[in-house]
Amino acid sequence: MNDQLDIIYRDEFLVAINKPSGLLVHRSAIDRHETRFAMQMLRDQIGQHVFPVHRLDKPTSGVLVFALSAEVAALMGNIFAEHSLQKTYVAIARGIAPEYHLLDYPLIEELDKYTDKNVRNPEPKPAATEFFRLADVALPYSVDKYPESRYSLVKCVPQTGRKHQIRRHLKHLSHPIIGDAKHGKGNHNRFFQQTFNAHRLLLAATELRFTHPVLQTELRLIAPLDTTMTQLIERFGWYNAVPHQWLPLSHKISPQQNKVTAE
Numbered sequence: 001m002n003d004q005l006d007i008i009y010r011d012e013f014l015v016a017i018n019k020p021s022g023l024l025v026h027r028s029a030i031d032r033h034e035t036r037f038a039m040q041m042l043r044d045q046i047g048q049h050v051f052p053v054h055r056l057d058k059p060t061s062g063v064l065v066f067a068l069s070a071e072v073a074a075l076m077g078n079i080f081a082e083h084s085l086q087k088t089y090v091a092i093a094r095g096i097a098p099e100y101h102l103l104d105y106p107l108i109e110e111l112d113k114y115t116d117k118n119v120r121n122p123e124p125k126p127a128a129t130e131f132f133r134l135a136d137v138a139l140p141y142s143v144d145k146y147p148e149s150r151y152s153l154v155k156c157v158p159q160t161g162r163k164h165q166i167r168r169h170l171k172h173l174s175h176p177i178i179g180d181a182k183h184g185k186g187n188h189n190r191f192f193q194q195t196f197n198a199h200r201l202l203l204a205a206t207e208l209r210f211t212h213p214v215l216q217t218e219l220r221l222i223a224p225l226d227t228t229m230t231q232l233i234e235r236f237g238w239y240n241a242v243p244h245q246w247l248p249l250s251h252k253i254s255p256q257q258n259k260v261t262a263e
Helices: 038-046 070-081 165-172 186-196 227-235
Strands: 006-010 014-019 061-067 085-094 100-104 128-139 149-158 203-211 218-222
Touching (some): 006 218, 014 038, 038 061, 061 070, 085 227, 128 165, 149 165
Parallel strands (some): 061 203
Antiparallel strands (some): 100 128, 128 149
């Protein structure tokens, strides 16, 4: 993992990075063995203290915003608390997902034995996510009992911010995300690891839109997909299904080149 984080936006109040998969936002009792954290790495990189205003799970990549002062962090905290923003994720999921589906399905908070040990009998909380199938593919591999295996590229727009919401909602729809060790299917995860060298959760926070808390301008922060997800998009013939801003410059190939499928 590179020590230099990819900074996708910076002004005197905010800084945003494209967090790589596998990197924690900050120290956590859950991963006590980890020594690398986005918060400390960014602080060292820009020579300035940073304040986290939201989080991304360790295996999820994408847009991660920090404030450059406690005051701005409080303002950003209000934006997230009031859901006055739009988050867009993209995932590769098992099966042919619905072309469109709004899932309004309450979730009981997932607790861990370290950070949530004092919580008792959590109640289900409202949770809603919009799903859009961008593309799909049928591969000539028998991973389950069928001669083919099908997968979808899904745009996910959460309307609430519950822990592991997208992962749990897609599981509820029987379209778990590839690479999800907890909510997914091990045989499909292993298939992607062995066949496509994809060893990560295939979920990325590609866009974040909100009104700047100080400048009052509209911000649209975009985090291009990493090599693992980009190569899968190319290989499955999904190039035209995603906004070009989601692809790194080095992978913005012409449509004529995008004819490779699973071999």
